[in-house]
Amino acid sequence: MLTISFSVASKNTNAKIYISISGGRGIRFRTSINETISNPNNLVKGAVRNTKKLSISKDEKETLDKLSVQLEKIKTFVSEDLKRFELTELTLESLKGSIKAFYNGGRHVVELDCLENYLNYYQKNLLPFRTYKNNPISERTKRKQITVIEKMKSFIKTLNKNIRVSDYGVIMGNEFVSYLRDVERLNDNTVGKYLKYSKTIVKDAVTIDIATHPTLDKIKGFTVETPTVILTTEELEKIIELNFINERWEITRDWFIVAVNVGQRGSDLFRMNNSMIITDSKGREYVDLTQQKVKVYAKIPLNNQVQKILKKYDGKFPPLYSSNLESNKTFFSKYLKEIAKRAGLNRLDFGLVYDDIEKMYVSGMYPIHKLLSSHIGRRQFASMHYGKIHTPVIMAVTGHKTEAEFLKYIGKGESELSDQMFDYWDIIEADKIKKLEMKKEA
Incomplete structure (x- = not known):
């Protein structure tokens, strides 16, 4: 708890008044305020003396009473304002900033113009109340922004100078990108995402x-095309037909079968449970969920392969590896690589593999068992059914919003749509020929 008091350092007329704060070991700071007292003897024990006990003129009494009220206002403001900090975080600059804010109508404009101070203020006072489309942002988004704030503060320290909020424009944004790539060793998609958040x-x-x-609005996040890994039908079968003694490998194989047949991100896959299963009037079963990342509702049909897995586990999905969502994704990715290697999936493909020495993802040609992760289910589902089922139907399951986005996701170009047109025409022509032949035979 803070103790706040006032004092003078001079016995002269119109002495300058100082404010002091104390709060345990090492927390003792003192600075001047924009107030003076005509007779320093009337400020005792940290406060203005009670004028009722003083033999002074009416004007002097009125001046002292006003000063007493003002000091009480300052004391109240500083006490509340410094609650922004833990006691151990308090510094002389904290106290000075609070006094400046009091005389500036309560706004920390001067203090918060420092970018690092602003980032701390944003995290504590603005981020908790951010909204998106009139709804509070998710805890996941908050955590991402906190990560970006920490990266920005680390970046600022490398510049070895005071950086103002108004310094952060396109040029400094580019410097932040270089820092994330060269120092933090992050991949380009993460860098692009962090740049976008920094602007926000x-x-x-x-x-x-x-x-x-002035150029802040010109900062744009970016993405780069992620290498697309798609398994062939034969490769899928090799994993599905494996037999295991290792229980975790068997559970992973079962989750893999579910994943490639429900087409969801890992963050949604491992949230699935039997309470989400609904049955329609024809007895067909679906998983009913709202996709966590994009908040899109999805009604996911459960085919025979998934039904077999559910039956194996008494109507439930396979056991989870952990109660933590991210841990489930990590374990699944780890064991999936292991069983894919055991299945002999050694075909070389272009992708990203994390280098433990370089501490970053490195692109190159690798055996595909090294490239598999918890995201394989959604991409494999989309690729397997493309061209066999109408694209909007697949997108309703995967949650893609545009066909262009969907095609890019599975590594197809816009020209694929033109190729499909020829396929449809071939079907139409074949149907016409068949009908003519049937008429001739009749």
Whole structure:
């Protein structure tokens, strides 16, 4: 708990008043305020003396009473304002910033114009209340932004100078990109995502009257095409037909069968449970869920292969590896690589593999068992059914919003649509020929 008091350092007329705060070991800071007292003897024990006990003129009494009220206002403001910090975080600059804010109508404009200070303020006072489409942002999004804030603060330290909020524009954004690539060793898709978030975070400074850089809006996040790994029918069968003594490998194989037949991200796959299963009037079963990442509702048909897995586990999905979602994805990816290697999936393909020495993902040609992860289910599902089922039907399951986005996801170009047109024409022509032959025979 903080103790706040006032004092003077001079016995002269119109002495400058100082504010002091203390709160345990090492927490003792003192700075001047924009107030003076005509007679320093009237400030004792950290406060203005009670004027009722003083033999002074009416004007002097009125001046002292006003000063007493003002000091009480300062004390109340500073006490509340410094609650932004843990006691161990308090510094002389914290106290000075609080005093400046009091005389600036309560706004920390000068203090928060420092980018690092603003990032701390944003995380504590703005981020918890951010919304998207009139709804509070998810905890997942909050965690991502906190990660970006930490990366930005680390980046700022490398510049060895005071950086203002208004300094963060396109040029500094490019420097941040270089830092993320060269120092943090992040892949380009993560870098592009963090750059986009950095703009979002800094842009909110205008809500507390802090100027931003004229080029801030020109900062754009980016993505690069992720190598697409798709298994052939033969490769799928090799995994599906494996027999195991290792229980975790068997559970992984079963989750793999579910994954390639329901087409969901790992974050949704491992949330599935039998309470989500619904049955329609024809006795067909579906999983009913809202996709976590994009908040899109999906009604996912459960085919015979998934039904067999459910039956194997008494109407339930296979056991989870952990109660933690991210851990489930990690274990699944690890064991999937192992069983794919055991299945002999050694075909070389282009992809990204994490290098433990370089501490980053490195692109190259690798055996496909090294490239499999928890995301294989959604991509494999989309690729398996493309051209066999109408694309909008597949997209309703995978959650893709546009056909162009879907085609890019499975590694197909826009020209694929033109190729499909010829296929449809071939079907139409074949149907016409068949009908003519039937007429002739009749």
